[in-house]
Amino acid sequence: MADYIKNLKTEISKYLKTDNIYFHYKGRVSLYVILQAMNVKEGDEVIIPAYTCVVVPNPIIYLGAKPVYVDIDKDNLCMDINLLEKNITEKTKVIICQNTYGLSANVDTIVEIAKKHNLYTIEDCTHGFGGFYKNQPNGSYCDAAFYSMQWNKPFSSGIGGFLTINNAELLENINKIDRQKAKPGFLTKLNLKLLFFAKRYFLNNTTYWFLLNFYRWLSKNNLVTGSSSGNEISDIKMPDNFLMDYSQTQAKEGLRNIKKLPKLLALRKNNALKYTEFLLKNNKVFVKKDLFENHSFLKYPILVKNRDKFFDLARKHKIELGDWFNSPIHPVQNNFEKWEMYPEKYPIANYTSQHVVNLPTDTKKIKKVLSFMEKFIDEIL
Structure with a gap:
């Protein structure tokens, strides 16, 4: 049987110029693993943009830490670097910057500020895979980065995510945490295959709005594997089996799409x-x-x-x-x-x-x- 995960890792490494790639069931799981590896815990603060998806503050809260928001710059919709430093306290441990809509801005400046205060940095590249910032692939500047392969991301494996590590000091912790991942079950993989089929054969201009709203309703009510379950957008409790592994089913779809x-x-x-x-x-x-x-x-x-x-x-x-x-x-x-x-x-x-x-x-x-x-x-x- 083909090892689609290994082959997908090879393709991704061509874009990102690194082999430190770890796959997870969703991108938010990758963020959770990074935060754990950075030893984020109760009482810590993590700075994030005030314009993001709820799945970014969620893993911070799951670990008992506090998300601290910074308003955005209207010209690039990324974190306003003029407001960043005034939000850093003695409790701050990590700064997360974001490629909003695939647009990267001031990543190097954010890293400089973080180093000045001895803080970790994470780049949210869920919108930004395949793009560059100052001639470096998105995800190259920070200690770590995480990416999404959801339905509507740069390339899709239906559901999925991965992280990359630039700070070698984190690798030991990453490997230790990564070994704890649960394997996706039969029903989860079957659900994914049905969604692949529906998207490929039924989604078009005529059905777009109906299927989008129907899919979101199903996802909200935990009836299908969606971008976010109902629990994730209504509660701050970590879902069961959150730390889940990536499957060959997902990787096969991802491999097909990354080539395009x-x-x-x-x-x-x-x-x-x-x-x-x-x-x-x-x-x-x-x-x-x-x-x-x-x-x-x-x-x-x-x-x-x-x-x-x-x-x-x-x-x-x-x-x-x-x-x-x-x-x-x-x-x-x-x-x-x-x-x-x-x-x-x-x-x-x-x-x-x-x-x-x-x-x-x-x-x-x-x-x-x-x-x-x-x-x-x-x-x-």
């Missing part, structure tokens, strides 16, 4: 450039061109006046849009205090999460999307 990545990255970058040119011409908010060099555009963010209205228009015109991040800790909509999050304290992140819409960058129907934007240009900020 070079063409897909070129398509995303080309589409992103067209979006920027259109928005610039119409005096709208756009991704600055200095962020284009070697970045991977997983999604292209725009701001709209009324997101619900804009989504309704998109559904009627069969345009596939995304809603990352629809809250400062997506997709949580209430009881933010459970995660030590108070949205009003982070005005840029809060405003962005209320108005952001993601344009598809992997579409081959860019003219249709641009035509839709032109028709409803007054709805765009």
Whole structure:
């Protein structure tokens, strides 16, 4: 039997120039393993952007530590480095930076600040695989990095994640923790195969909105293996069997998709450039061109006046849009205090999460999307 995991590791190492790659059932599990290896524990603080997914603060809380949020820079939607140092205390242990939508910003500066205060750094590359920052692959600057292979990430294995280690001092702990992983069961792998089949044969422009909402409902109610279970977005208790291993079933799908990545990255970058040119011409908010060099555009963010209205228009015109991040800790909509999050304290992140819409960058129907934007240009900020 082919060793798909070994073969996938070989392909990933070609992009990241490292062999220190460890696979897990999901990217958030990889983050949890890194934090454990860094000995993050009760009483510690971990600094993260105030514009992220709830699965980032969750592992911090699972370990008894406290997430400390820093507002974002409106020009790149990554952590505002001018606010970073004032949030560092004697309890701070780790800083996590993020490639939001595949856009990397100020990673080297964040690492310099961390070294000054003797702190660990982690790069959240769940949006950024295949991209570069200052001629280095995303994930190269920090002590460790974690990546996602979910359905809608740079390349997909359905569900999945992995971590990389740049700080050799962490390897012993990583290996020790990694040996504790539970194996995915038969039903879990069968569930994945059914989802692969459904995505391959039923997902298209016509079914996109229905299947997206239906899949999220199933996932929320723990009826399918989804990006986030209902428990993860309503509670701060670590799910059972959270520390789960990656399977050959996932790796086979990942291997199939990573081979398509070079063409897909070129398509995303080309589409992103067209979006920027259109928005610039119409005096709208756009991704600055200095962020284009070697970045991977997983999604292209725009701001709209009324997101619900804009989504309704998109559904009627069969345009596939995304809603990352629809809250400062997506997709949580209430009881933010459970995660030590108070949205009003982070005005840029809060405003962005209320108005952001993601344009598809992997579409081959860019003219249709641009035509839709032109028709409803007054709805765009």
